[in-house]
Amino acid sequence: MSFSEEQINRYSRHILLPEVGGKGQKKIAQAKVFVVGAGGLGSPVALYLAAAGVGTIGLIDSDVVDRSNLQRQVLHHTPDVGRSKVQSAKDKIFLLNPDVTVETYEDRFTASNAMDYIAPYDVVIDGVDTFPAKFLINDACYFAGKPLIHGGILRFEGRVFSIVPKQSACYRCIFQHPPPPGLVPSCQEAGIIGVVAGIIGTIQATEALKLILGIGDPLTDRILDFDARKTAFREIKTKRNPRCPLCGDHPDITELFEHEQEACQLQTPGALGVS
Amino acid sequence: MQITINGKPEELQADTIMDVLKHKDVDPHMVAVELNTQIVERHQLETTNVREGDKVEFLFYMGGGA
Numbered sequence: 001m002s003f004s005e006e007q008i009n010r011y012s013r014h015i016l017l018p019e020v021g022g023k024g025q026k027k028i029a030q031a032k033v034f035v036v037g038a039g040g041l042g043s044p045v046a047l048y049l050a051a052a053g054v055g056t057i058g059l060i061d062s063d064v065v066d067r068s069n070l071q072r073q074v075l076h077h078t079p080d081v082g083r084s085k086v087q088s089a090k091d092k093i094f095l096l097n098p099d100v101t102v103e104t105y106e107d108r109f110t111a112s113n114a115m116d117y118i119a120p121y122d123v124v125i126d127g128v129d130t131f132p133a134k135f136l137i138n139d140a141c142y143f144a145g146k147p148l149i150h151g152g153i154l155r156f157e158g159r160v161f162s163i164v165p166k167q168s169a170c171y172r173c174i175f176q177h178p179p180p181p182g183l184v185p186s187c188q189e190a191g192i193i194g195v196v197a198g199i200i201g202t203i204q205a206t207e208a209l210k211l212i213l214g215i216g217d218p219l220t221d222r223i224l225d226f227d228a229r230k231t232a233f234r235e236i237k238t239k240r241n242p243r244c245p246l247c248g249d250h251p252d253i254t255e256l257f258e259h260e261q262e263a264c265q266l267q268t269p270g271a272l273g274v275s
Numbered sequence: 276m277q278i279t280i281n282g283k284p285e286e287l288q289a290d291t292i293m294d295v296l297k298h299k300d301v302d303p304h305m306v307a308v309e310l311n312t313q314i315v316e317r318h319q320l321e322t323t324n325v326r327e328g329d330k331v332e333f334l335f336y337m338g339g340g341a
Contacts, residue, residue: 041340173314
């Protein structure tokens with residue numbers, strides 16, 4: 001493939017970088033990234049990857065835009081309230097960069113469709129807001145051998161780390177199973193400062209681009225936690241857990257399944273900000 | 276004794292990881308625990324000893340994204 005003059009102009013600031021250049025920009029143009037969730041994390045991820053010229057962005061989300069989403073889900077604008085999130089996302093991505101092919105799936109990501117959905121893609125992004133979905137994405141990427149950029153946000157905090165299956169620690173190496181139902185609140189219950197979604201999502205997009213380009217040190221085997229109240233990052237080094245129920249030496253999990261959806265109630269707020 | 280908890284050195288009396296969790300008022304079900312970069316299984320929190328100079332990390336679950 002070769003770039004038009006318009007494209008060379010559009011991507012000129014990338015092409016100037018010795019680590020990217022025309023060759024790297026071609027890798028970006030050929031890359032396929034699957035974003036699970038077109039919400040708080042999915043918005044900055046999809047927008048920055050689109051701006052960067054990622055060739056194909058797949059988006060899955062079964063929701064419609066709610067007014068309470070607009071405080072952080074920057075893909076969606078006020079007139080989009082009530083519209084399908086993936087359709088709203090596709091429109092914005094097209095306006096930003098018509099070079100990008102956007103595949104939209106107005107569907108839930110489940111144990112029965114996960115493998116089919118991620119199969120054509122090179123990198124998967126976690127932009128979901130429930131533990132069962134986060135564990136499902138982790139497991140599906142492990143079985144499919146797809147790199148995953150995990151993200152999580154709550155209140156003033158966020159977390160990001162990258163997983164290269166069979167090479168680096170997976171989500172289950174750290175958190176073997178979801179927390180007991182009702183113990184850990186969701187953003188819907190506990191709130192989220194909108195910009196934290198932007199900070200964590202843009203780091204996820206950065207890590208996806210680094211994997212596509214094969215440059216730098218990936219965020220594998222280290223978890224990056226961010227606290228907006230202190231404007232502080234904390235890096236926690238980790239490694240593969242030989243007792244991991246998924247990728248350990250004697251795994252119990254040998255096929256995809258979904259954990260029970262947590263109950264939508266909050267038993268014990270607090271304790272989260274210990275440091 | 277002194278151990279490092281979430282990157283900060285702290286002075287406390289503790290024999291096991293569970294003692295450290297209690298000292299910090301942390302529900303063991305809400306965290307993954309690392310001792311010197313190694314994950315400690317939840318059922319071993321009460322039998323895993325901490326020593327002077329150890330590094331303990333509590334990773335709280337963070338499930339949001341949308």
